[in-house]
Amino acid sequence: SQELEQSPQSLIVQEGKNLTINCTSSKTLYGLYWYKQKYGEGLIFLMMLQKGGEEKSHEKITAKLDEKKQQSSLHITASQPSHAGIYLCGADKSGTQGGSEKLVFGKGTKLTVNP
């Protein structure tokens, strides 16, 4: 079954710095999505990537799915304290394309942004 490995597990950066979070899959990804969670709260959908090489942006957050579709990176430019939280990647557990409700998530990356 699909496994998602996120790195790093935690990250502390100074406000204004850029950072990257990675999500690596054990199988080809047909849909990869990114969520943000504020501590102890629900998850907020950020974006979804489907095609190899696809890149999407949401405010200062950019995510890309590599050509081989087994890794995604999430990049934050000029980080702010409001970016702090836990970032999770998720995918269809079966590793097949679309529509399945059996979903798997990475364990998350905890981001701290110091002012």
Place this chain on the structure above:
Amino acid sequence: EAQVTQNPRYLITVTGKKLTVTCSQNMNHEYMSWYRQDPGLGLRQIYYSMNVEVTDKGDVPEGYKVSRKEKRNFPLILESPSPNQTSLYFCASRGWSRAWEQYFGPGTRLTVT
């Protein structure tokens, strides 16, 4: 406002005392799911439902029950809670049109003593 609501938000109970966590969505979504989140283990799927009267097990269904009698509601039932079910629980829903955009509830923090 489009949202998923869960109740209660916080619950402390004792081993063996049956409880129900309610989940409701107002977006007419077909899919609904329950997850639990534990430190070091991440977010794991308990049960999901693809529509009314259609439910299936996720990764960690033991000790839980669900029902989907109405499209908007998807309660999670713990018939005989045990301490290892102490966790943060999330309900989520999504519709056909935006397949990957799940809406999550605010979470229910459950402690079983």
